Amino acid sequence: MIKRELVVIGGGSAGIAAAIAAYNNGCKDILLLEKDAELGGILLQCIHNGFGLHRFGEELSGPAYAEKWKDSLAQTSVDVRTSTTVIHLTSDKHITYVNPNEGYVTVEAGAIVLAVGCRERSRGAIATPGYRPSGVWTAGTAQKYINMQGYMVGKRVFILGSGDIGLIMARRMVLEGAKVLGVAEIMPYSNGLPRNIKQCLDDFDIPLYLSHTVTDIRGKARLNGITISKVDEKLTPIPGTEMDFDVDTLLLSVGLIPDTALLNEAGIKLHNKTKGATVNEHMETSIPGVFACGNGLHVHDLVDFVSMEGEEAGAAAAKYLRGELIRKEDSVIEAGNGISYVLPSYIDTEAMEESMEIKCRVTGNARNVKLTLKNGDKLIKEIKKLRVAPSEMEKIEVKKAEFGAAKGRFVLALEEL
Amino acid sequence: MGETTKTYTCIVCPRGCDVTATLNDKGDILSIEGNFCPRGEEYVRNELTHPMRQLTSTVIIKGGLYDRLPVILSSPIPKDRMMDVMKALDGVEVSSPISRGDVVISDVCGLGVDVVASRSM
Amino acid sequence: MYDIIIIGAGIIGSFIAHDLSKKLCNVLVIDKEADVANGATMANSAIVHAGYDPEPGTLKAKLNVRGNRMYPGICESLGEPYVRCSAFVAATSEAESRILDTLAERAGERDIEYRDMDGDSARELEENLSDDVIRVLEFPTTGIIYPWNIAIALMEEAVMNGVDLKLSEEVVDITKEERYKVTTDRGVYEADMVINAAGVYADRIYAMALKGEPDFHIKPRRGEYYVIDEMAKPVVNRVIYPVPGPDGKGVLVVPTIHNNVLIGPNSQPVDDKEAVCNTSEALNDVKARASKTVKNLPFDKVIRTFAGLRPSGDTHDFVIEESKTLAGFVNVACIESPGLASAPAISEYVIDNFVKDAYPDKNASDYVHRKPITFMTGMSDEERNELISKDPDYGRIVCRCCLVSKGEVKEAINRPVGATTVKGVKKRVGPGLGRCQGGFCEPLIVDILAGELGVDRADIRYDSAESVMLIGQTKKGAL
Numbered sequence A: 001m002i003k004r005e006l007v008v009i010g011g012g013s014a015g016i017a018a019a020i021a022a023y024n025n026g027c028k029d030i031l032l033l034e035k036d037a038e039l040g041g042i043l044l045q046c047i048h049n050g051f052g053l054h055r056f057g058e059e060l061s062g063p064a065y066a067e068k069w070k071d072s073l074a075q076t077s078v079d080v081r082t083s084t085t086v087i088h089l090t091s092d093k094h095i096t097y098v099n100p101n102e103g104y105v106t107v108e109a110g111a112i113v114l115a116v117g118c119r120e121r122s123r124g125a126i127a128t129p130g131y132r133p134s135g136v137w138t139a140g141t142a143q144k145y146i147n148m149q150g151y152m153v154g155k156r157v158f159i160l161g162s163g164d165i166g167l168i169m170a171r172r173m174v175l176e177g178a179k180v181l182g183v184a185e186i187m188p189y190s191n192g193l194p195r196n197i198k199q200c201l202d203d204f205d206i207p208l209y210l211s212h213t214v215t216d217i218r219g220k221a222r223l224n225g226i227t228i229s230k231v232d233e234k235l236t237p238i239p240g241t242e243m244d245f246d247v248d249t250l251l252l253s254v255g256l257i258p259d260t261a262l263l264n265e266a267g268i269k270l271h272n273k274t275k276g277a278t279v280n281e282h283m284e285t286s287i288p289g290v291f292a293c294g295n296g297l298h299v300h301d302l303v304d305f306v307s308m309e310g311e312e313a314g315a316a317a318a319k320y321l322r323g324e325l326i327r328k329e330d331s332v333i334e335a336g337n338g339i340s341y342v343l344p345s346y347i348d349t350e351a352m353e354e355s356m357e358i359k360c361r362v363t364g365n366a367r368n369v370k371l372t373l374k375n376g377d378k379l380i381k382e383i384k385k386l387r388v389a390p391s392e393m394e395k396i397e398v399k400k401a402e403f404g405a406a407k408g409r410f411v412l413a414l415e416e417l
Numbered sequence B: 001m002g003e004t005t006k007t008y009t010c011i012v013c014p015r016g017c018d019v020t021a022t023l024n025d026k027g028d029i030l031s032i033e034g035n036f037c038p039r040g041e042e043y044v045r046n047e048l049t050h051p052m053r054q055l056t057s058t059v060i061i062k063g064g065l066y067d068r069l070p071v072i073l074s075s076p077i078p079k080d081r082m083m084d085v086m087k088a089l090d091g092v093e094v095s096s097p098i099s100r101g102d103v104v105i106s107d108v109c110g111l112g113v114d115v116v117a118s119r120s121m
Numbered sequence C: 001m002y003d004i005i006i007i008g009a010g011i012i013g014s015f016i017a018h019d020l021s022k023k024l025c026n027v028l029v030i031d032k033e034a035d036v037a038n039g040a041t042m043a044n045s046a047i048v049h050a051g052y053d054p055e056p057g058t059l060k061a062k063l064n065v066r067g068n069r070m071y072p073g074i075c076e077s078l079g080e081p082y083v084r085c086s087a088f089v090a091a092t093s094e095a096e097s098r099i100l101d102t103l104a105e106r107a108g109e110r111d112i113e114y115r116d117m118d119g120d121s122a123r124e125l126e127e128n129l130s131d132d133v134i135r136v137l138e139f140p141t142t143g144i145i146y147p148w149n150i151a152i153a154l155m156e157e158a159v160m161n162g163v164d165l166k167l168s169e170e171v172v173d174i175t176k177e178e179r180y181k182v183t184t185d186r187g188v189y190e191a192d193m194v195i196n197a198a199g200v201y202a203d204r205i206y207a208m209a210l211k212g213e214p215d216f217h218i219k220p221r222r223g224e225y226y227v228i229d230e231m232a233k234p235v236v237n238r239v240i241y242p243v244p245g246p247d248g249k250g251v252l253v254v255p256t257i258h259n260n261v262l263i264g265p266n267s268q269p270v271d272d273k274e275a276v277c278n279t280s281e282a283l284n285d286v287k288a289r290a291s292k293t294v295k296n297l298p299f300d301k302v303i304r305t306f307a308g309l310r311p312s313g314d315t316h317d318f319v320i321e322e323s324k325t326l327a328g329f330v331n332v333a334c335i336e337s338p339g340l341a342s343a344p345a346i347s348e349y350v351i352d353n354f355v356k357d358a359y360p361d362k363n364a365s366d367y368v369h370r371k372p373i374t375f376m377t378g379m380s381d382e383e384r385n386e387l388i389s390k391d392p393d394y395g396r397i398v399c400r401c402c403l404v405s406k407g408e409v410k411e412a413i414n415r416p417v418g419a420t421t422v423k424g425v426k427k428r429v430g431p432g433l434g435r436c437q438g439g440f441c442e443p444l445i446v447d448i449l450a451g452e453l454g455v456d457r458a459d460i461r462y463d464s465a466e467s468v469m470l471i472g473q474t475k476k477g478a479l
Helices: A013-024 A041-045 A062-074 A139-149 A164-175 A194-204 A261-266 A303-321 B038-049 B079-089 C011-020 C059-078 C094-109 C119-125 C147-160 C199-210 C280-290 C339-355 C381-390 C406-414 C422-429 C442-453
Strands: A002-009 A030-033 A049-051 A079-081 A085-089 A094-099 A103-114 A118-120 A136-138 A156-160 A179-185 A208-210 A212-218 A225-230 A243-245 A249-252 A256-258 A290-292 A331-335 A339-343 A355-362 A366-375 A378-388 A394-399 A409-416 B003-009 B018-024 B029-033 B056-062 B068-073 B093-095 B103-105 B115-117 C002-007 C027-030 C087-091 C115-118 C135-139 C164-166 C171-176 C180-184 C188-196 C221-228 C239-242 C252-255 C261-264 C302-310 C319-322 C329-333 C397-399
Touching: A002 A013, A002 A303, A013 A030, A013 A041, A013 A062, A013 A103, A013 A303, A041 A062, A041 A139, A049 A062, A062 A303, A062 B068, A085 A103, A085 A261, A094 C381, A103 A303, A103 C381, A118 A139, A136 A139, A139 A164, A139 A249, A139 B068, A139 C442, A156 A164, A156 A212, A164 A179, A164 A194, A164 A249, A164 B079, A194 B003, A290 A303, A331 A339, A339 A409, A355 A366, A355 A409, A366 A394, A378 A394, B003 B038, B018 B038, B029 B038, B056 B079, B079 B115, C002 C011, C002 C180, C011 C027, C011 C147, C011 C339, C027 C147, C027 C188, C059 C147, C059 C339, C087 C094, C094 C135, C115 C119, C119 C135, C147 C164, C147 C422, C171 C199, C188 C199, C188 C339, C199 C329, C221 C280, C261 C280, C319 C339, C329 C339, C397 C406, C397 C442, C406 C422, C406 C442, C422 C442
Parallel strands: A002 A030, A002 A103, A030 A079, A103 A290, A136 A249, A156 A179, A156 A249, A179 A208, A331 A409, B056 B093, C002 C027, C002 C188, C027 C164, C087 C239, C188 C329
Antiparallel strands: A085 A094, A094 A103, A118 A256, A179 A212, A212 A225, A225 A243, A339 A355, A355 A394, A366 A378, A366 A409, B003 B018, B018 B029, B056 B068, B068 B115, B103 B115, C087 C135, C115 C135, C171 C180, C180 C188, C221 C261, C221 C302, C239 C252, C252 C261, C319 C329
């Protein structure tokens, strides 16, 4: 069996960054596997601007952001295979992949970085009632048709879910000549970035129906109408609040889920909230030497942070391969009041580096709050926030010195000031 | 003398600051607050007088990996001219190879702004 | 000029066409749908029931038992999977347990293998069986199949052996003169015999020929289902039935060949013969009822819901008979459950009773057998690599959920009775059935269809001609 030091699975923003970081940290035998015909991942269809402000100090389109990273990758000796799909991943780090040139190949990896990305929740996953005509797509699928293949998907459009892709696609459809009749969001707040509400909906007078969801889909062949209803606090539709829209297209932007098919096969422990792997502060999964990052680990709102996480995972993998990733005792970090999830799940406060970053999302919009990290009653770290929202990932840097001798169970919570 | 306030969600970066402008009854700006960086102030000044927007779209490309090439503007344009630029892109065709930053249409619609390729293909 | 026209290309029409293709006669199959197996055959529980359930003395009882015994051999000859997964009928009360006594008695009379066990023994075999289950009858001969793929395979072999197939053609009139004249929205065809296998429309088709009120009526009963994502360890390994009631077999939990799980159906009479929509009431009902027999159902892993219409009649049994007034007009109607399980026996019954020996058999050596469609997931790496060396497209994965290659998709399109639509590709080789529900693969499938069929992407349909997907190109003057 062929042996490789490091195999990076996925050539999107996380995977490219992981490969470069591993290379820069001394790992020179790296195989990067990408299922599509070129590197870049989902960025290639995200032709809008807004990428790279943190990384490059300028606002780039998705393809431009990917291109800059690909240019950096080209300066390394990372071995890239495109049109290559990973079929199997085992717990002993055997990877089987297939591509048209080599066929099925199994390699044994010293370390693995999983940068597999996420998928969109489909209509089936939310069990929307009604018929199943054509004309109902996830926003990302429509984005691919329009931006890469150059085909329009419809003329009169409604959007379910206020995730960023849905908002971006609302503007995109209008600019290409469609009429967008509205966006319904089941939660009482938007899931997208405030700037996208402004520049994608408000700019084009597209109404946003908060606390509404689609309760009927009509049309036996092509979609010809939908009904939306207001929902109560339990998110159950309220009879009598129905509104009908004559539309030929319904785009769904109802959430993204890490793609975990490979993780399941390898028996990697999953996080019950993010639906991705559970990791420690080195982005290492429950299998030593297997690292995870990017939207395949948890769904990010900014690609710049995906790249940064990829770099962390790549650097950690290189360290692992050098035999320097020493672990003594795992403590756990859990989500407390007001927090929907926290990452990493595990930390070794004794063997950790000088500082680490905790990422979390809150469960609801709030103002004038603080995020507190506690070990029992002992406060480890506290940061004040003017505003928090579920759509925006929060990051908290904690120094080793701040942990001190604390270990065991840590809880991150949201508290009022 | 009457003062009015207007609040804007800044779209300059993903931070999305809520920026409040205070105006006197002649419409002069008295203060701008809530912005994290100077670009937020500039954004709100523009919103009050002449809102500007970046525009991204595609043009037809022949011989490329895909059938459309993503394009972007060299700088933002007045918001109310976005559809004019979209119409100007209709029917425009380029051929592979093309490099990121290559000008696809110069001075589009006389706006003094270029449409450029936002990736190489 | 045909000897026999079959109306309907579902599982029944396909079995009959396949049986007739072994005889020296000219056969035409007509269906209004864009593909074979698009009606009840596409949306059901996909089970070959053992045959203990139907009332004694019915055609259902006789043909279900016979059909169950015929399936394994037929699937083997077609190269289609048949998995004898076994089934539990689970009782949760003494009253239900008494119904199990009746089923056991019927099974004994019909020579159907079964085992009787208490709840705890059953839970040792199926760990997610509800704690409320007190007694179980196991029927090991229960099988699972992909009904639409069997229909497609049958029709494919029938067409390879001379049967004509007209899809997307709707029968609008039938008249009997010297022969039968069947008029569709596209043409007129003549035959000596008409076999009506039109599913939910069988009563209307018969009425067309009768020019009057038929002696059976079909009132479809809708069944709604959830599909659970493929899991390393599916929640059940056997079909789990509740004890049957007046509504039928009840809400089942069904493993599928590719490790998905189906949960359903309810049973709701509907007037509209096309009302294949889901309702939240029914889905909630299915959820509640399934939980009576199986615990730990992973409803957070639902990837799809769907609804199917059973062609249920007012006759309470299959109607398989020649018209009393129209000689040579054979109705094969009201084929509700266990219609799928009975299908091969129904076809045999039709041939034996109504076609008889009107046409001699072809020489077995003249009969062409289909080559099973390539399924790379069932191959060794060596076999796969040999295939890829011949056509690299077999190494190009287009569906990452079900791991389907471009080569397999091309094959599905270019076979006899090949796929012409996105749904057709999905039925034959799987892209779109998995957890992304087509989100990633659909644009690729549209591309491959357009390339293989030599048409523009905008000409590709999801299913019927009206199910338009892409409405036209951008940047071509639409603004």
